[in-house]
Amino acid sequence: MAYQAYDFADPTLHEMMRGDGGRTGVAGIAVNERAALRNSTFFRAMSLISGSIGMLPLHLMRRAADGKIEKARDHPLFRVLHRKPNDFQSATQFKSYMQLCALLDGNAFALIVRSRGAVRQIVPLPRRSVKPQLSATFELSFRYQPKSGGAVTLAKEDVFHFRGPISLDGLTGVSLLDVAADTLGLSHRALQAAGRLLDKGTMARGALETDQTLGAEAIDNLRDSLRENFSGADAEEDWLILEEGLKAKVLSGTAKDNELVALRQQEAEEISRFTGTPRPLLMFDETSWGSGIEQLGLFFVTYCLLQWFVIWEEAVWFCLLTPAEQDTMYAKYNDGALLRGSLKDQAEFFKAALGPNAAFLTPNEARDSFDRNPIAGGDELPRNGTTAAATLADA
Structure with missing residues (x-):
């Protein structure tokens, strides 16, 4: 019988010892993925990042000997990345799931299925079932522990x-x-405290004071009168008429209640920092909408998503291409859907891109951005001093 040794610092050992109970932080709350995703701020951040990575197209590109760059549509890997990574997931579902694994666990693993040397499928492996290992000679392999059976060593090519x-x-x-x-645990504790406040706390808006002693019948009559004459939306602007020396006193939130509200907001901001997601995109800041939303989108792409684009592109290059293909092929995320802006902004961009001075797009490249068919003569750059329309007329 084979035995596996673990270092006490190995996270795999920690997971085995705690089962699926999660990480216990300073708040004494065990935080696993299900508990974390019940936090609305954390869920929004995970959904936003994973959904953005999943919806954007990932293309396999080829650089020809003459320097021309084109999509490698004839390569088997192009369809795997762009359309169908395996038999049970679409490209969007696969990328979103893998991205969520990388966020929650720090790593994402999938089995590469090849046929005659070409990649045909990429099948996600269960979370926390794979561990990279480096030999004494710096050879990379992966130890895979299926749900049933013994551990299997997978080569890096797989x-x-x-x-x-x-x-x-x-x-x-x-x-x-x-x-x-710690942040997720504190946030959960604050939510529990808010629940107890709503369940058992005093929610009255005010009190009536008097120096006299009121009997039970007088108190009931006063309560019934208030409900009958001063409850509901119709009585919003009405004034109370107090008798028998009654005085009205408004009850406000205690300092402890206010601290609870501030704590929940602070923990939401902490989650924003951990995930790199701008506050307004997490739906708890009302001051940055309007014309600034485009800049927020650009901030999100630049400082949150861009690093993941590069990580995905390098992983495709490193894991899915042969050494010969790596010289001329690479993966490229198309972030245009997030950076397009309004139709007015796009019109200004393409106006500059198509001339009349130093044009850098052909008419057909501009049309392709809107999924429109190419036109005759649209593959030539406009000449300096002319517009794209003039170039087409000459053609």
Whole structure:
């Protein structure tokens, strides 16, 4: 019988010891992925990042000997990346799931299925079932532990792996669930406190005071009178008429209640920092909408998504292309859907791109951006001093 030895610092050992109970932070709350995703701010951040990575097209590109760059539509990997990575997921579903794994666990793994040397499928492997390992001669392999049966060693050529940008050992990425466990635990505690306040706390808006002693019948009559004459939306602007020395006193939130509200907001901001998602995109800041939303989108792409674009592109190049293909082929994320802006902004961009001075787009390239068919003579750059329309007329 074979035995596996683990280092006490190995996260795999920690997971085995705690089962699926999660990471316990300073708040005493065990935080696993299900508990974390019940936090609305964290869920929004995960959904936004994973959904954006999933919906954007990932193309396989080829650079020809003459320097011309084109989509490698004739390559088997193009369809795998762009349309059908495996028999049970679309490209969007596959990329979104893999991205979520990389965020939650720090790593994402998939099995590469080849036929006659060409990649035909990329099948996600269960979370926390794969561990990269480096031999004494610096040969990379992966230890895969299926749900049933013994562990299997997979060669690096059989595994598609990418990790988060931060690593403590150079092989595996840092899990958001690990580094944000304290914040998520405190946020959960604050939510529990808010629930207890609503369930058992005093929710009255005010009190009536008097120096006299009121009997039970007088109190009931007063309560019934208030409900009958001063409840509901119709009584919003009415004034109370108080008798028998009654005085009205408005009850406000206690300092403890106000601290609870501030704590929940602070934890939401902490989650925003951990995930790199701008506050307004997490739907809890009302001051940055309007004309500034385009800049927020640009900020999100530049400082949050761009690093993941590069990570995906390099993983495709490293894991899915042969050494010969790596010289002329590469993967490229098309972030145009997030950066297009309004139709007015696009019109200004294409006006400059098509001339009359130093044009850098052909008419057909501009039309392709809107999924329109090419036109005759539209593959030539406009000459300096002319517009695209003039070039087409000459053709």
